[in-house]
Amino acid sequence: MANDKASDTPNEKQDKLDVLKSTQTVVKKALDKLGYPDEVFDLLKEPVRMMTVRIPVRMDDDSIKIFTGYRAQHNDAVGPTKGGVRFHPHVSEKEVKALSIWMSLKAGIVDLPYGGGKGGIICDPREMSFRELEGLSRGYVRAISQIVGPTKDIPAPDVFTNPQIMAWMMDEYSRIDEFNNPGFITGKPIVLGGSHGRESATAKGVTICIDEAIKKKGITLKDASVVIQGFGNAGSFLAKFLHDSGAKVVGISDAYGGLYDPDGLDIDYLLDRRDSFGTVTKLFNNTITNEELLELDCDILVPAAVANQITEENAHSINASIVVEAANGPTTLEATKILSERGILLVPDVLASAGGVTVSYFEWVQNNQGYYWSEEEIEEKLHKVMVKGFNQVYQTAETRRVDMRLASYMVGVRKMAEAARFRGWI
């Protein structure tokens, strides 16, 4: 039995956690359901361009350290590619490729004129000084400058990168290009052409998906209990929005553990005490593990940290009626099947976390037109886009009798396949 974990060989177990393989599996299923021939899958299963770079950085002790970085451009049939740059010790070529495919799917679901891109550097920014991070950020841009640009591929922030890093990258690109070029990158500080609402955009998008999902389940936010794994950019803004809307946030966690209070946590206090890497639980003694956190009794569970958190090993023990994936790839395919069979509504990552790239698109549009929108205008536009995306995926799931993940891939892949066909590529 494919789902019987006891009978899995080590290779089979590895495959189930291979995010690129599982993404390709669902892309293939989606294309088959839509009736596309095999060559479309052949085109879309890998990025059209993948660059590996080696970046020398002079460290504070005067030694030179060489970092490895990647930039993947999944498909540019619809328009320039777009996606974040991740700084993390676990960055890998496979993960960056999978993330670039997810970006294409997100752009398709919320109907942006982009293909997907993604970048990553193997490093631990928590161990690096401000000056070393600046050297690494500028070195990365010099290394990939030939293949990126406002009409080619537009980077943005991701895990452990922030507006300051975007500012250094934009400055370096502007120097190479010899003119000020804010549209090269999004997620910039507001004074450098950043957009209002970008920092909280992913969490806002997740909140909008939660609003739509609870309507389907007949729950109201005021009576809902919520558990959030991860207290970084996505998780902490989300906790604040849900807490302010009257929901009871009973559990949160970071990389070091979780906090639980059935009466609701004091979110404002926790936000005040968290550090810039989203760590807060180290300040407490009475913590629970991340594994325990995921199995807490609640209405809405939001994985907002890292990949492969809900697997076939714990999917039977999830005690939520709705799972909304703010993180990229937190649920394996085997777990998706178990949750769906158990009647748990799963809002997949490529839909739920599309708020970030949507407001990044708004930032790029504002940079291109040189005219800037207010926070209210951004919120209104984001709301429209996310509600439309959610309902398109939900209706596809209902009418085609597929789970929400497959439905989101079907919606996400279609525009890309059509654009490639019209261009005569396939």
Ligand code: NAD
């Ligand atoms: P972040 O770096 O700001 O925060 C990450 C949080 O996860 C921190 O609280 C960290 O302590 C915690 N964490 C790290 N490893 C963990 C582990 N093994 N177990 C439990 N918690 C762990 O990152 P972020 O920007 O909030 O991104 C979180 C997730 O959301 C990622 O999967 C990212 O790809 C996805 N995402 C983020 C955005 C965005 O705009 N920030 C957009 C789309 C998707």
